[in-house]
Amino acid sequence: MPFPALRRPFTAALFLVIFLFSAQIAAPSKSGAGELPQAQSRPAVDAAGHQWWQNAVFYEIYPRSFADSNNDGIGDLPGITSKLDYLKKLGVDAIWITPCFPSPQVDFGYDVSDYENIDPMYGNLADFAGLQSAAQEHGIRIILDFVLNHTSDQHPWFLDSRSSRSSTHRDWYIWRDGKAPNQPPNNWLSVFGGSAWQFDSKTNQYYYHYFYPQQPDLNWRNPAVKNAMFDVTRWWYERRVAGFRLDAVDALFEDPKLHDNPILPGKDAFGDPKMESKYNSHLPEVHEVLQGLRRVADQYNAVLIGETWTNSIGQLDQYYGKNGNELQMPMDFLFTTINKLSPPDFRKQIAAVNAASGWPVYVIGNHDLRRSYDRYGDGQHNDAIAKVMAGLYLTLRGTPILYYGEEIGMQNNDPKTKAEVKDPIGKSGWPKEKGRDGERTPMQWDDSPNAGFTKGIPWLPMPVSYKTHNVADEQKDPDSILVFYQRLLKLRHTNAALLDGDYIALNQNDPHVMSYLRRYKDEAVLVALNMSAEPQTASFNLAPQGFPSPQARTLLTTMPQIPGSVKLSGMRLAPFSVFIGEVTKTHGGP
Ligand code: GLC
Numbered sequence: 001m002p003f004p005a006l007r008r009p010f011t012a013a014l015f016l017v018i019f020l021f022s023a024q025i026a027a028p029s030k031s032g033a034g035e036l037p038q039a040q041s042r043p044a045v046d047a048a049g050h051q052w053w054q055n056a057v058f059y060e061i062y063p064r065s066f067a068d069s070n071n072d073g074i075g076d077l078p079g080i081t082s083k084l085d086y087l088k089k090l091g092v093d094a095i096w097i098t099p100c101f102p103s104p105q106v107d108f109g110y111d112v113s114d115y116e117n118i119d120p121m122y123g124n125l126a127d128f129a130g131l132q133s134a135a136q137e138h139g140i141r142i143i144l145d146f147v148l149n150h151t152s153d154q155h156p157w158f159l160d161s162r163s164s165r166s167s168t169h170r171d172w173y174i175w176r177d178g179k180a181p182n183q184p185p186n187n188w189l190s191v192f193g194g195s196a197w198q199f200d201s202k203t204n205q206y207y208y209h210y211f212y213p214q215q216p217d218l219n220w221r222n223p224a225v226k227n228a229m230f231d232v233t234r235w236w237y238e239r240r241v242a243g244f245r246l247d248a249v250d251a252l253f254e255d256p257k258l259h260d261n262p263i264l265p266g267k268d269a270f271g272d273p274k275m276e277s278k279y280n281s282h283l284p285e286v287h288e289v290l291q292g293l294r295r296v297a298d299q300y301n302a303v304l305i306g307e308t309w310t311n312s313i314g315q316l317d318q319y320y321g322k323n324g325n326e327l328q329m330p331m332d333f334l335f336t337t338i339n340k341l342s343p344p345d346f347r348k349q350i351a352a353v354n355a356a357s358g359w360p361v362y363v364i365g366n367h368d369l370r371r372s373y374d375r376y377g378d379g380q381h382n383d384a385i386a387k388v389m390a391g392l393y394l395t396l397r398g399t400p401i402l403y404y405g406e407e408i409g410m411q412n413n414d415p416k417t418k419a420e421v422k423d424p425i426g427k428s429g430w431p432k433e434k435g436r437d438g439e440r441t442p443m444q445w446d447d448s449p450n451a452g453f454t455k456g457i458p459w460l461p462m463p464v465s466y467k468t469h470n471v472a473d474e475q476k477d478p479d480s481i482l483v484f485y486q487r488l489l490k491l492r493h494t495n496a497a498l499l500d501g502d503y504i505a506l507n508q509n510d511p512h513v514m515s516y517l518r519r520y521k522d523e524a525v526l527v528a529l530n531m532s533a534e535p536q537t538a539s540f541n542l543a544p545q546g547f548p549s550p551q552a553r554t555l556l557t558t559m560p561q562i563p564g565s566v567k568l569s570g571m572r573l574a575p576f577s578v579f580i581g582e583v584t585k586t587h588g589g590p
Helices: 077-082 084-090 125-137 156-163 223-237 286-298 313-318 333-337 343-354 372-376 382-393 424-429 471-476 481-494 496-500
Strands: 058-061 094-097 141-146 197-200 205-208 243-246 263-267 273-275 303-306 361-363 399-403 502-506 513-520 523-530 536-538 551-557 565-567 571-573 577-583
Touching: 077 084, 077 125, 084 481, 125 141, 141 223, 223 286, 243 286, 286 303, 313 343, 333 343, 333 361, 343 502, 343 513, 372 382, 382 481, 382 523, 382 577, 471 481, 481 496, 481 551, 481 577, 496 513, 496 523, 513 536, 523 571, 571 577
Parallel strands: 058 094, 058 399, 094 141, 141 243, 243 303, 361 399
Antiparallel strands: 197 205, 263 273, 502 513, 513 523, 523 577, 536 571, 551 565, 551 577
């Protein structure tokens, strides 16, 4: 993550199946070499030739904040299990759980001290197996978060590495002499502030950390590291994990000659000079590692999702691999840099992603970004705008990844004082960088104290808006954001054009109404999104696309008075509204 630059508008951005499991999954397969666990060995391609992940809706869960089963104020795996009915009803096919492995929790799990276990605060391996079985029954797959750039400084590999210059694991991390006494090896900075080099007096050398000093970078040039990490993925695939989200892949390699990075004008939120991470990110060596990880994943029909912060679509494209042999799902974070409801910007970005060699992956929020409700909201029409954003990214050609709470319009709840901050970057960067607590607050299940998340003291406070924006209340309101998400995802799962159709941009000069056709064989769906605060009128001539019908049959809309059939010429769209309708080849219309 090139954060904090991308997270906050005030800092300049530097860079920016239903595949039927038949077997029970409580225990790992004891199959011999070459024999795969039954569930993963079946082809997971549907009748139209799509891989399971192309038609799936993914949902990111920050386990600390989703559901707390033991009332210690921190969410856990049994909590997630208890909410599978909710997720199924929402229309989720796969959940990505951010790191739940044993960890000192300096970076809330992104500092792993044991890759093959569950942190006791979240449960244990039996709880994981229970979650896995229950998820399977619900037709929901589990994706884990693989933190492969670095470990915790408490991982036994690092403890051994730092113990002496000749230890077995010394070269598993990146150790270098200082340039001179009290001078780090070069000018590289940690994205979390300060030098990326930490002096260790035990052996009088510096180790490299792209993130916190408690997150030393692994040396991926060492084949032993590669083997050990590939084995970790196998270990989880044997436990029926359906894939991984690969953390911080951009940062996997560093220039072995340690060239200084170019300095840019200005300072970042931590007071450090701005810097182009020319020599410690996006190095080409990463592609060989991704190809290796993919070879393993392919043996299990698993999917690899990338945390890929790229400067351009060209760079993103490389992550698919020249022969489509790297990541199936690199996330397009450039989409998240469009922080205003701007049809021209969205059109440009969507066209670029569609022109890339692989399948698009859309996200509008995650645990490192301000919540989309606030980023796009104007303070007055936030609920309507949240539906417009859903109407956009859930109807595009590609796989969406939802962030928990997006579907109920959860708001950011930034700490009010430095003393409240939990995320270390919020402490060191205060007040410019308030950290990421705001977007990680507990899921809002109902309007009872602590939003039904816990009966204990929640690890982070929820925004007061939980009183109105919560699952229980929204479920009862047909106009809620939640019900809109449920309807939209249902439509998406059953409509061939929305799943498989081409994306054809319409009325490309319209500055207010974002519209497009999703066309699949003889079927097509028109999506029209009024991204402005004023009513708009739009006309669509779809004859050139092979759909001469003068009307569309309404499939889903946020406008209450819309009839079942709507004229395509002079269509009136209310402020911040969504219209999704079916058009046909017949001249008379549907
Ligand atoms: C990724 C995670 C972020 C974490 C960092 C270090 O960017 O999304 O939350 O702090 O990696 O592991």
